[in-house]
Amino acid sequence: MLALAACCANMGAPAWASPGAPAAHVARVLAVRDDGRLHYIHSSGNEIIDEGHATGTLPGSVRAYFTYDGEPTVSASFQISGPGWSISGHGTGRLSNPNSTSPSFRGSLTLSGGSGRYAHAHGSGEMFGVYYRRSYALTVQTIGSLHY
Amino acid sequence: MALAVWACAPATAYGGQSASLHVGLTPERLGGETTLSLGFQVNASAGAIPSPLTAIDLHMPRNLGIATSGLGVATCQVATLEAHGASACPANSRMGSGSALVRFQVGPELFTETARIAVVAGPEQDGHVRMLVSATGESPVAARILISTVLLAGQLQISVPLVESLPEGGDIAVVAVQASLGGNLVYHERSHGRTISYRPHGITLPASCPRGGFGFSATFSFLDGTQAQARTAVACPGGASRAPVARLSPSR
Numbered sequence: 042m043l044a045l046a047a048c049c050a051n052m053g054a055p056a057w058a059s060p061g062a063p064a065a066h067v068a069r070v071l072a073v074r075d076d077g078r079l080h081y082i083h084s085s086g087n088e089i090i091d092e093g094h095a096t097g098t099l100p101g102s103v104r105a106y107f108t109y110d111g112e113p114t115v116s117a118s119f120q121i122s123g124p125g126w127s128i129s130g131h132g133t134g135r136l137s138n139p140n141s142t143s144p145s146f147r148g149s150l151t152l153s154g155g156s157g158r159y160a161h162a163h164g165s166g167e168m169f170g171v172y173y174r175r176s177y178a179l180t181v182q183t184i185g186s187l188h189y
Numbered sequence: 190m191a192l193a194v195w196a197c198a199p200a201t202a203y204g205g206q207s208a209s210l211h212v213g214l215t216p217e218r219l220g221g222e223t224t225l226s227l228g229f230q231v232n233a234s235a236g237a238i239p240s241p242l243t244a245i246d247l248h249m250p251r252n253l254g255i256a257t258s259g260l261g262v263a264t265c266q267v268a269t270l271e272a273h274g275a276s277a278c279p280a281n282s283r284m285g286s287g288s289a290l291v292r293f294q295v296g297p298e299l300f301t302e303t304a305r306i307a308v309v310a311g312p313e314q315d316g317h318v319r320m321l322v323s324a325t326g327e328s329p330v331a332a333r334i335l336i337s338t339v340l341l342a343g344q345l346q347i348s349v350p351l352v353e354s355l356p357e358g359g360d361i362a363v364v365a366v367q368a369s370l371g372g373n374l375v376y377h378e379r380s381h382g383r384t385i386s387y388r389p390h391g392i393t394l395p396a397s398c399p400r401g402g403f404g405f406s407a408t409f410s411f412l413d414g415t416q417a418q419a420r421t422a423v424a425c426p427g428g429a430s431r432a433p434v435a436r437l438s439p440s441r
Contacts, residue, residue, distance in 0.1 A: 085395050085396035086394060086395030087252050087253065087256060087393075087395075088252070088254075088257075109256045110252070110256055111317065112316075112341065136316070139256070139317070140261055140262065140263070140312075140313055140318060174262055
């Protein structure tokens with residue numbers, strides 16, 4: 042499970058453009074810090090699909106595919122969407138206390154694409170979350186850098 | 190109406206023992222919750238008592254939702270289970286039940302005993318979910334066997350301890366086990382100052398069924414150093430494979 046949420050806090054955005062190249066894209070960097078609260082939608086085998094909202098630097102709706110197969114490492118892919126844009130990513134983390142009602146996890150995430158203003162999105166960060174075994178809900182906090 | 194699908198396959202003997210594996214998924218509805226029933230039988234040549242079982246390595250579909258089930262949301266300590274049995278464990282630690290058949294020999298006489306099985310969640314092991322299987326027999330030998338089972342991706346590693354029967358007898362040999370994970374369990378939780386009961390999520394089946402059905406296999410290891418292997422498959426619902434359900438997200 043994992044989570045997803047998106048990120049960031051706009052922290053300055055150094056921009057650059059390749060000298061001499063067509064000015065088609067100016068890269069920006071955004072410091073992201075987001076929280077996500079996701080509820081259960083569907084499951085298939087060891088994959089749980091959750092949806093919800095993220096608040097923070099990049100507020101939007103979130104859909105996550107959380108996978109836990111018994112190994113301590115859990116993984117999730119996710120997409121966060123706002124008006125006219127989306128960002129996709131993937132995360133892995135280590136689950137603690139797997140027999141508890143709400144195991145927590147912590148790990149890293151990678152942002153790997155998007156659409157709209159974030160069509161060139163990439164980045165990385167950390168994620169922290171809780172997986173609620175009764176409801177299959179997820180809460181996630183993410184901190185990272187988004188290049189777009 | 191619940192639909193039960195069972196599969197059973199013959200075994201291959203690599204020593205003095207052979208084994209067969211039985212698996213059931215009830216109900217078998219793709220993407221739905223199910224109760225997983227696992228059983229095996231160990232046979233020795235010429236009807237003799239088989240060598241005591243020491244380990245079982247069970248392989249199953251990796252995407253079977255055992256880890257993501259809501260089963261076992263409390264932990265039963267090994268010492269509690271050993272001393273007092275599963276009834277002393279938290280209700281929320283119970284994951285399943287079943288029965289076992291054991292045999293042992295005292296002098297020239299062969300004894301058979303039936304034991305009750307309880308499956309509870311135990312303390313984690315290196316970050317993995319650990320299940321404790323308590324097999325309790327009362328007569329002719331009062332004994333409790335504690336079997337530790339670790340859940341890995343697509344695998345259950347089961348360690349079976351050696352248990353002496355009587356002072357002048359040999360070790361007890363487990364010859365058959367039938368156990369279920371999930372089923373009719375009731376858990377309790379506190380909510381807004383009240384205790385409420387609920388039925389935990391069972392094991393979720395994948396939304397698609399592989400060609401040939403859901404495959405299971407097991408390697409049984411015995412005290413005499415031999416092994417036996419068995420495999421089986423639970424046929425897909427309706428007898429055919431199903432295509433994966435289309436994903437809704439472009440990120441996948």
